[in-house]
Amino acid sequence: MKLHRLIDPVLGLERRLSPRRGPASGVLLISAGGLGDTVLFSLVLPRFMELARPGESVTVLLRSDGARMSFVFPSGVLVRKVDFGRLRQPGYRRRTLADLHRANYRLVVSADFLRHPDLDEALAVACAAPETAAMVPRPWPKHDRRLKANARRWSRLFESGDVRQDKVVRLARFADFLTGRVVPPPRVALPPERMPPATALTAPTVIIQPFSAVKAKQSPPALYRRIIAALPRDWRVRIAGHASDLDRNPDYRPLLDLPGVSFEPAPFAELAGLLRSARLVVSVDTACMHLAAATGVPTLCLASAAYVGEIVPYAADIHPDNLTVLWHPMECQGCLGDCRLPPVESMYPCVAALNEAEVMTALRRVTEEARS
Template sequence: VSVMAVNFNNFHKSLGYRAAISETLYQENFRLAVSTDHLRHPDLDEALIAAAAAAESVAMEPRSWRKYDAALQLNRNLYSRLFDSGPVHLDKVVRWARFADWITGRAETLPTVRLPDSILPAPAAVDHRTVIIQPFSAVKAKQSPLALYEAVIKSLPEDVLVVITGATGDLDGNPEYRKLLEDPRVSFDSSTFAGITPVLRAATLVISVDTALMHLAVATGTPTLCLASAAYVGEIVPYDPAITPENAQFLYQPMDCEGCLGACIHPLEEGMYRCVAALDGAKVLEAVAGYLESP
């Protein structure tokens, strides 16, 4: 297995970079190209499929995208076969599992979101209980307020240490969260996923917004509390019950407009989606206490 990274910004803006990537894909002489995207950009995602020029190319029927529907329709001829994966609101893992069954011709049991211990690094050696908090999201409107995390940290037993995780620039982009680091029990860790995984595995609890680290924590088997928006209900979080492991818990405020996929119809409330602003802090503290009630 090899991984080829593509900088989509450069692929879109630089003809030279686009040509180099396209030539590399073409020279691989692929027998089969599989697009796993349900939401596809016709000039980015599908340009890679076109460049590969594989003997066979397969994909799911693309999700409607008003701006690009005409181009997506024209690009149907890139594919040998297209799979109807289901409605717009469908758990991503369930969608991918259906797609995999269609490609392979096998009907497999839905996978639980849990990686086998055999492929994971050993837990970090610690002599204390640790709560990891990932408050940052690429979509700031999905971030719960600083006051909620202050309340969470204050509620923790004195013997519990707290690690705030995020990318190197997250504290610069969210300077108000530096206040959390004034507590001597709190530290910041900007490690890569490879570096943070042993720490996750040793943690008593991970509290996270709906972001990649949350999914990683769940997959490693660590008790994980996700503070979610209602925007991706039915697609991302909460997970479909059939794939949800016992270590995952999701808290969100149900809304009539849930499942908007980020196309929020309401004005932001103090920079947050209305559903995020409405998340009940008391329920969050109650859930956290449930994980920490016994040493």
């Protein structure tokens, strides 16, 4: 048994013996997804904020990486960051769980369908809140026994339906369950007051985000070279990413030698302002795409089929008009990245099968719309 699981009973006893001041108060919402998940969660966040009583604070607990996208949250929301990569380290685990216990929240809600018993569920348990709520978790053979045992720790459990279901729609239905009000799920669009101001640009600009944390989701540099060549000559191109993206993908560096092309390393809070001023965004299905779609900029997404039915493309009733998603249908679509097929030139087969002619046709259409 791993060390953190051995010490958890001791840490739990230590917390129970620690006094807490005053009555429980405040709402803690746990959203343990990544950057893109944080954008999508933000769309439904106002619904969950309704759970706070007058005078209570609302805090969202995020993974430390996902917290970089918290600038899209409504004003007044508090953010608590947890480094999930360190949460199995005894010292960090003890401090983090003790801090949550001392916070003395009245209500703790897990907004995640996919949960881990040692991570986000352990955080919720440590709060020892008088009221707790969660969705019945996604089946996970490795952890199902412990997840089912943890069901007794939740005051309210919501059976959210099919395993494959649009993430925003699922969250909206969970909010319906908790608030007692049935409201249509929100379209993927942020209100202007929750976006950074648009950044002034000196020329018509296209933002291209070709990189993904999952390299197999990336389309080849040759396709992006064709895309750049097809853009109007007076348009400029910024390839967005972190400097480490170029280190991990040196075959994309020659794109920066093309006329009018530069690298854009701005963090997401700054990139959002650039996206608002851009004529067009071309992106793999990653956090940049979700942010671009939500800010309203014309966006062309070159997607895998891995998240069809759950994330990309979005459900028809929430899909924004500014987003075009291209993906290749597969019998195995919706695998959530658990691809069992051999890669094709280091790509998922569904990514390798994207039709270049279809991509270029879609590019011409969105470019003409962006010029008008």
